[in-house]
Amino acid sequence: DAMVIQNPRYQVTQFGKPVTLSCSQTLNHNVMYWYQQKSSQAPKLLFHYYDKDFNNEADTPDNFQSRRPNTSFCFLDIRSPGLGDAAMYLCATSARTGLLETQYFGPGTRLLVL
Amino acid sequence: GENVEQHPSTLSVQEGDSAVIKCTYSDSASNYFPWYKQELGKRPQLIIDIRSNVGEKKDQRIAVTLNKTAKHFSLHITETQPEDSAVYFCAASTYDYKLSFGAGTTVTVRA
Numbered sequence: 001d002a003m004v005i006q007n008p009r010y011q012v013t014q015f016g017k018p019v020t021l022s023c024s025q026t027l028n029h030n031v032m033y034w035y036q037q038k039s040s041q042a043p044k045l046l047f048h049y050y051d052k053d054f055n056n057e058a059d060t061p062d063n064f065q066s067r068r069p070n071t072s073f074c075f076l077d078i079r080s081p082g083l084g085d086a087a088m089y090l091c092a093t094s095a096r097t098g099l100l101e102t103q104y105f106g107p108g109t110r111l112l113v114l
Numbered sequence: 115g116e117n118v119e120q121h122p123s124t125l126s127v128q129e130g131d132s133a134v135i136k137c138t139y140s141d142s143a144s145n146y147f148p149w150y151k152q153e154l155g156k157r158p159q160l161i162i163d164i165r166s167n168v169g170e171k172k173d174q175r176i177a178v179t180l181n182k183t184a185k186h187f188s189l190h191i192t193e194t195q196p197e198d199s200a201v202y203f204c205a206a207s208t209y210d211y212k213l214s215f216g217a218g219t220t221v222t223v224r225a
């Protein structure tokens with residue numbers, strides 16, 4: 001059964017046209033993460049939510065925003081995509097139980113910017 | 115912040131041989147060390163992890179060792195098979211619930 005779901009799997013957008021990627025989870029985890037991964041590189045953390053608390057990484061461009069309307073869903077908004085934003089975007093979740101818990105990744109959304 | 119270095123960047127082994135990947139970390143407060151395997155076009159998948167109160171952990175052909183004093187940890191894959199070919203990432207985490215990833219190792223198992 002799918003635990004972390006990302007839609008769409010492939011997204012094509014035009015330069016400067018806003019785009020939203022979605023992530024949902026059935027694990028009831030309270031932490032959700034968004035990563036950007038470019039070819040042959042490690043995933044780069046953009047931001048994460050602990051419940052409704054939003055935590056932005058210092059080097060995440062303002063062009064990237066996120067929303068988490070409830071425990072199950074999290075969205076990544078790219079306000080004005082540039083060619084350099086073409087990448088795989090990975091959503092991940094983990095439980096915060098007092099111990100460090102595994103991060104489970106979704107299948108990713110591959111974004112192409114034309 | 116945490117800095118994780120991973121070596122080698124590429125590794126080619128003959129089927130049946132062992133593969134070893136090494137990582138070092140900078141933050142002595144790090145206490146959780148997962149390893150992820152990522153096949154081309156797919157998600158990173160956890161293959162094994164170790165916490166700071168354990169020195170070694172084994173799961174079938176995969177083992178991880180941790181040396182907290184030296185701040186390094188290693189992944190060992192024995193009896194490699196073609197399906198072990200993938201990119202492997204080590205990571206380290208403190209109680210801020212964020213993972214710092216190594217740059218990755220591309221493992222190729224030659225048949």
